[in-house]
Amino acid sequence: MTPFTPRVLAGEDFQSLLDAIAAAGYQPIGPTERGGAIEYAPVSSVAEFPRGLVDSAGPGTYALERGDRPTLFGYVTAAQSWKRHLFPPRERIITISSAGGAPVYRSVVPPAPRYAFIGVRACELAAIAIQDRVFLDTRFEDPRYAARRRDLLLVAVECVRAGETCFCASMGTGPGVTAGADLTLTEVTGADEHWFLVRAGSTIGAQLIAVLPTTAADDVHVAECERRVAAAAAAMGRELDPADIHDVLVENPAHPRWSEVAERCLACTNCTLVCPTCFCSTTADTSGLDGVSFSRERRWDSCFTLGFSSLHGHPLRASIAARYRQWLTHKLANWIDQFGMSGCVGCGRCITWCPAGIDITQEVAAIRDSLEVAT
Numbered sequence: 323m324t325p326f327t328p329r330v331l332a333g334e335d336f337q338s339l340l341d342a343i344a345a346a347g348y349q350p351i352g353p354t355e356r357g358g359a360i361e362y363a364p365v366s367s368v369a370e371f372p373r374g375l376v377d378s379a380g381p382g383t384y385a386l387e388r389g390d391r392p393t394l395f396g397y398v399t400a401a402q403s404w405k406r407h408l409f410p411p412r413e414r415i416i417t418i419s420s421a422g423g424a425p426v427y428r429s430v431v432p433p434a435p436r437y438a439f440i441g442v443r444a445c446e447l448a449a450i451a452i453q454d455r456v457f458l459d460t461r462f463e464d465p466r467y468a469a470r471r472r473d474l475l476l477v478a479v480e481c482v483r484a485g486e487t488c489f490c491a492s493m494g495t496g497p498g499v500t501a502g503a504d505l506t507l508t509e510v511t512g513a514d515e516h517w518f519l520v521r522a523g524s525t526i527g528a529q530l531i532a533v534l535p536t537t538a539a540d541d542v543h544v545a546e547c548e549r550r551v552a553a554a555a556a557a558m559g560r561e562l563d564p565a566d567i568h569d570v571l572v573e574n575p576a577h578p579r580w581s582e583v584a585e586r587c588l589a590c591t592n593c594t595l596v597c598p599t600c601f602c603s604t605t606a607d608t609s610g611l612d613g614v615s616f617s618r619e620r621r622w623d624s625c626f627t628l629g630f631s632s633l634h635g636h637p638l639r640a641s642i643a644a645r646y647r648q649w650l651t652h653k654l655a656n657w658i659d660q661f662g663m664s665g666c667v668g669c670g671r672c673i674t675w676c677p678a679g680i681d682i683t684q685e686v687a688a689i690r691d692s693l694e695v696a697t
Contacts, residue, residue, distance in 0.1 A: 333392070342533050372396070372397060379674040409601065431469060458471065496667075496668070567654050568659075592677065653665040653682075
């Protein structure tokens with residue numbers, strides 16, 4: 323993956339990685355257990371990690387269970403993605419003051435924390451790259467996102483276990499990490515072993531490894547990690563065939579499947595809120611009690627809300643069928659037209675956290691299969 327030589331870090335020495343990251347001036351954000359789910363939050367000690375916990379997910383179902391090994395990254399994905407740390411759900415963007423004459427507008431770009439994301443999965447690295455295209459690689463760079471992203475340290479973890487709702491292998495985004503991380507970890511646990519294969523993907527990553535109590539990795543270590551990642555790829559619970567998906571969706575806006583799925587869809591917005599790539603937002607203005615100070619806040623929004631497509635007081639997509647079609651077609655087809663890549667990374671969150679258990683892999687397959695039968 324990189325010209326850097328892989329090393330082995332003993333599981334009992336994982337705290338040294340957290341300490342090195344903090345000493346380098348970063349705020350570690352890692353997996354924790356909160357409210358019965360995995361949540362990415364500030365961490366300083368390995369004791370805060372969900373040691374031994376594994377997640378069980380299905381369409382509309384999720385649970386954390388105690389596994390039989392002391393893994394730190396035994397879960398597959400967190401309920402929310404890293405998106406909320408780079409693109410917060412609510413954020414003040416402008417302040418306005420009208421005291422003493424004409425209004426004064428000031429853009430709000432607060433000092434950005436130097437985050438270190440620890441435990442980023444391959445699909446989540448792909449999602450961050452997609453958000454980069456949206457917020458950075460355009461004529462209109464978002465200054466708040468750019469400030470947080472600039473000094474971000476990414477510590478990835480390869481998946482050695484696949485979740486039932488995962489389909490990253492078919493999307494080409496995982497479970498192995500090929501690029502985009504400063505450090506990549508592969509966790510190996512057994513009856514009497516617990517260690518990490520550590521690979522540097524950048525100069526800062528190599529500098530961190532240099533201060534850790536690691537040992538040289540041999541071909542056996544590397545082969546074992548490759549075997550486990552390959553097993554995870556083979557055990558994917560779902561798949562989404564990306565071949566011809568653009569034309570299948572764009573050319574069939576009146577397909578009866580849209581109405582069928584709308585009978586189950588609650589338009590609750592869960593799928594867009596947990597999605598690591600969705601970026602729709604709205605703005606809201608508030609006034610201070612003094613009557614002369616105001617602020618504008620950006621908030622996450624969703625194409626599933628009735629008012630999102632409202633023009634002159636009337637929504638363009640009044641039906642749930644139209645809104646679901648908009649979401650899925652944009653995610654899997656129009657996104658390619660806009661950004662040159664799919665808007666889906668195969669993390670499966672939209673399936674897991676849909677109260678109705680709607681599965682986008684099944685919806686796409688149903689439309690494609692009906693077209694093949696018709697021909």
